[in-house]
Amino acid sequence: MADELTKIIDLSTQSNTSDNYLTFIDQLCEHMDFDFASYATMSPVTGSVLGYANYPDEWKMHYMRMNLHRVDPTIHQSARSIAPVDWTRLSRGESFNSVFYRANDFGLTDQGLTVPVRGPFGDVGLLSVTRSCSEREWKLLTRDKISELQMAAVHLHDSVMQSDVLSRALRRPSLSARETEVLQWTAIGKTQQDIGDILSISHRTVEVHMRSAREKLGALTTIQAVGRAIGYQIIYPG
Amino acid sequence: MIYVVDSLNIQDHKGLIDEVYKLRKRVFHDRLGWDVQLENGREIDEFDRLDPAYVVSTDPNGRVVGCMRLLQTTGPHMLSDVFAPILDGQPPLRSVLAWEATRFCVDMNSLDIGHGRKSISYVTSEVMIGAFEYAMDAGIKDAVAVIDPVMNRVMRRSGNAPYDYLGSPKCMGKVTAMAALMDCSPERVASIREFSGIHHDVFAPDLRQTVAA
Structure with a gap:
């Protein structure tokens, strides 16, 4: 089942560095045919969001500058689901619009899916993938990859949790x-x-x-x- | 008809979930005598505050007649905590591809023992079909369900026999609790549908977004 996953770097054998997380995200996109992927986790203590993404730099700058992580429904709503959340499920309210109204300008689509993974300490990791394609193609792709995305999400989340990046984030x-x-x-x-x-x-x-x-x-x-x-x-x- | 209610759509189904808590009080507290927490005539525990998903069956009059609660096994869940004695000292399952089903019950008072639309068997099958189809959409491969021996027998007789059990049955209050393993597979759903004669889409129409298929 984990055909694609075996082609992606195994984070448990690597040192836990941001570079390795970014490589993991890049390889996931390459092997599973997604345009972009991102990972986010919220500190249960401070509520701050830690993330990795391979979105275009201009989008990351915009996202960071506007503090969109504070309202981003792909993070905050998906964290409350036990199942992967297709972004069509997210309510089209103010939060959604504040993140996505300019997304097109940056070459991003609002066709995406977020896989939430809960950890034993109330921690939640969120792996999101996007792709610009027809709705039909999107449904087929996500249905085909859904179990592997779940496994990729838990692998990445556990790896981040076992590293010291979270404790560093707490005293940053x-x-x-x-x-x-x-x-x-x-x-x-x-x-x-x-x-x-x-x-x-x-x-x-x-x-x-x-x-x-x-x-x-x-x-x-x-x-x-x-x-x-x-x-x-x-x-x-x- | 099946509703899948989670924290993303619970605002639209508050009444339904309130009925779920009342049904659970009638079943787990009144009838089975489990040591459960009550709040104003409703059975609610700390796992209900962890954003679970509920699979809810309603009869043609919109009354709640069956339900189940689902949680990820990667995070806090009942087998890792409350039902740990069932596992005979073994650590709980933890898999991103396995969900835990708890508080599975049907309304014995308003249902009969035949095979019709208002039978225990029909509602049991409907909840199971809804839960397995929802789980399969999420890429889930297995479910571990905390059930009692009565429910276990009902499931074995309705084309839905567990493929194995974790640990061993343990006495909890007046009855015994056990952890049954079930594959979330098209074969199992087909077998339940065959037995129950439920061949239609079980989901309520406004759930198309929840269940992506």
């Missing part, structure tokens, strides 16, 4: 959206001047946020701050 510094954004653009290789132009703010403003971010991360240099922010999964590698 709280950076503002602006600070996070400035660090993220820096990680991608933009200069302070570029970042000011992109965000339509002065380079002084960029600098003040950068300085604050550095302090919160206990970093002396910007390079160090970017490295630590990646380590905390506050931003992703450029």
Whole structure:
């Protein structure tokens, strides 16, 4: 049954790093014919969301900047289902629209499915997959892959839970959206001047946020701050 | 007719779930004498607060006549906790492809013992068909059901015999509880349909989104 899964990296034999989770997500898409996949888990203590995705960078930036993880129904509604949730089931309310109304601009579809996995400590992991195709094709694909998606979801979730990423997430510094954004653009290789132009703010403003971010991360240099922010999964590698 | 109610659509089915809690009180507290928690004439426990899914059977008048509660075995569930003695000291099953069915019951008072639409056998089969089809849609391969020997016999006689049991039957209150294993397969559903003569789609029309098939 696990034909496709055997072609995907076995996280239990790997060190638990973000890179390996991203590789897992990429390979899952490749072998199971999905466009994009993502994984999210909420800390039962702080409610903060930790996630990995292979969506386009521009979408990830938009998602992070708008704090969409706070309302995203693919996360918050699906976490309360015992069965995989086809996104057609999610109520088309304000939350859904705030996440999806601009999704098309970023090459994303609202044709997706989220597999919720509950852990023994009240933890929940959510593996989501999307694909742009006809509805018929989508139904056939998801029906065919559903058990394997369940197994992929539990494998990924258990691996994240057994790593220290969650405990790190609990003590992670709280950076503002602006600070996070400035660090993220820096990680991608933009200069302070570029970042000011992109965000339509002065380079002084960029600098003040950068300085604050550095302090919160206990970093002396910007390079160090970017490295630590990646380590905390506050931003992703450029 | 079968309704699958979970935390995504419970707002639309509040009355139905309230009837489920009342039916469970009549069955598990009044008739079987299980040591269950009551709230205002309803049987509700901590697992009802963990966003389970309910498979609910209603009669042609819309009355709740049968129900079952489903939880993932990867998370908190009854066998890992409340019913652990059944497992003879063994750790519980934990599989993303296995669901746990608990609080399975039918309304013995309003149903008869024949084979018609209002029989215990019909409602038992209908709940089982609904649960297995919902589970199969979710990619689930097996179910572990906590049941009593009466329900076990009803199932064995209705084309739905468990393929095995976990641990051994244990005395809980006035009756015995046991953990039955059942495959969630087209073969089993066909066998239940054959026995019960239920060949139509059992799901309520507004559930098309819940059950993707």
